[in-house]
Amino acid sequence: MSKRILVIGGGFAGFWAAVAARRVAGYAVDITLLSRAPKLEIRPRLYESKPDTLAVELPPLLSKLDIRFVSGEATELDATSKVVRLVSGEPLGYDRLIVATGSRMRRPQVPGAEEAYSVDSQAEAIALDRRLLDIAKEIKEPTIAIVGAGFTGIELALELRDRLLKHGAAEAAECMRIVLIDRASTVGPELGPGPRSQIEAALENARVELRLEARISALGSNRVSFVDGSNLAADVIVLATGMAAAPFTKQIPGERDKLGRVVVDSTLRAPAAPAVFVAGDAAMADTGDGHYALQSCQHALQIGRVAGENAARDLLGMPPVAYSQLRYVTCLDLGRSGAVRTEGWNRNVELTGTEAKAIKQKINTKLIYPPVDGTAEDLLASSMLDIDKRYALDASR
Ligand SMILES: Cc1cc2nc3c(=O)[nH]c(=O)nc-3n(C[C@H](O)[C@H](O)[C@H](O)COP(=O)(O)OP(=O)(O)OC[C@H]3O[C@@H](n4cnc5c(N)ncnc54)[C@H](O)[C@@H]3O)c2cc1C
Incomplete structure (x- = not known):
């Protein structure tokens, strides 16, 4: 055998x-x-x-x-x-x-967390997209709460207005309230101080509200409850909790x-x-x-x-x-503010704005894909690539 x-x-x-x-x-x-x-x-x-x-x-x-x-x-x-x-x-x-x-x-250990949306798998991302489509049709001033202000939460928050626009809901996109929640005292805590000012500026430009040092205690279908007793009414709750x-x-x-x-x-x-x-x-x-x-x-x-x-x-x-x-490099999508690309484990900012965005788009649409139209030899050759070299200029996260 x-x-x-x-x-x-x-x-x-x-x-x-x-x-x-x-x-x-x-x-x-x-x-x-x-x-x-x-x-x-x-x-x-x-x-x-x-x-x-x-x-x-x-x-x-x-x-x-x-x-x-x-x-x-x-x-x-x-x-x-x-x-x-x-x-x-x-x-x-x-x-x-x-x-x-x-x-x-990892869903937070609070009541209602299982029902919240996420973008962790394709099926979950599709479910969120359907909900956004419903919102585009039904709600003029929607509120979307995102729990987790890390890499994924930031990228999602900065994309949401344009996603409603793509669903043909210009008024809802303009009036939408996006609230980014985290228990940490800063956004992107794991990204360190390097790219923070670019991230904060992008969130401000996109009118994303921050609710930091906020611990959630429960999630309902239309409500985020916090440990301090306060609540936030939301039409959609999305988890991006690591x-x-x-x-x-x-x-x-x-x-x-x-x-x-x-x-x-x-x-x-x-x-x-x-x-x-x-x-x-x-x-x-x-x-x-x-x-x-x-x-x-x-x-x-x-x-x-x-x-x-x-x-x-x-x-x-x-x-x-x-x-x-x-x-090791990171490239974070900042929506309409472009992107921010950092180099090394200290995450020193190297590129911002449209230049960094062009790299992010190349990563997302080309570099991480296998050569789908290639021959067997192309596939075998790609498995030999020195990823350090290939990604030295272009990798993300
Ligand atoms: C929204 C989001 C944004 C991200 N952004 C970035 C980014 O910008 N840059 C970056 O570098 N990384 C990013 N990541 C992380 C990146 O996607 C993961 O690190 C990467 O997918 C890991 O690849 P993997 O092959 O180890 O695992 P996965 O992609 O998780 O694949 C695992 C596979 O195993 C299958 N599987 C699991 N358990 C079983 C089982 N018991 N039996 C059979 N099959 C099983 C799963 O169905 C899946 O197909 C992001 C992740 C998410 C969710």
Whole structure:
């Protein structure tokens, strides 16, 4: 029987892991990618309009490389017998496993949080878009509350007026009240002071109201309640409250960080399960310069590629390569104020306004997409790209 590599998760990390594994292992090894749905969701764009268009079909791409796609939900890992069990369907065996099950938004532990909107997955972003469409038709002066003034909350807040405009609701877009709520005392606390003045100016220009140092106690369908006893009436409540590793990572034996990510070694192997490699938002990986990868597309693309390469190398008895990712940049969309691009872990501002916006648009519409019209060779070659170089000028987050 041929040797088998199984990848769980069809996001950025899982897709590139499968392609890189094929490049290294050649066609004598069976490679299977298991994911909930046959699409790569372009999560970094889900704050934008037309969320129904923000995914790439996986099977046509994978079939070019003879990678089998299985649609299903992994529930259990037996690392001793090397078997993954699914909600339904036959269990899948493997010789090397790559877990790339990504992340999902952490909903706050308050009553009503489950019913609030979000842009965490394509389905959730589509549900929000439908609600915005209803609002465009029905409400002249809508209020939208966004809980979480981090990267996603800021980008969404700055996009909303134009999204209502695109739904043909000029009056509602003009009169809309957008309230951005956070328990922190500043916007974008995790982005540090570097880009803060640009972010604050953009929020002011877009008439986004800030409610900082505000702790929510409950969410209703039309109301945000705060710990201090006050309430905010809102037509839509959207959560942007940060991410944690998806639940399947709990199945991997070994240490985890506070985001639930598996602590991996420098080759992205799970130390307590030697046939298992972990990639993307599921992995707590040292970038090689004393920092840890963030739950970001920028890191997932590179970690996925290295995890796939190492799973194949390990299977073939070749020495592994170390994961490293020394360049780190962010590019935050500021809506009509353009964008702000920073360099390095201190997030020193390098570009702003329309120049930064052009880079953000290139990232969102080109750089994070696989070469959908390319040949098998194009795909294999892309899995070899040095992401540090490729993204040195253009990466985000
Ligand atoms: C609104 C938003 C904006 C963002 N903006 C940026 C940005 O500007 N820049 C940036 O770098 N990053 C950004 N990110 C983060 C980025 O999208 C993630 O870091 C990236 O998607 C991680 O890739 P991944 O492959 O590790 O995981 P994911 O993209 O989460 O993919 C995981 C895949 O695994 C599947 N899966 C999970 N569990 C199972 C299971 N048990 N069985 C089968 N399949 C399973 C999922 O369905 C999914 O297909 C943003 C995220 C969001 C939500």
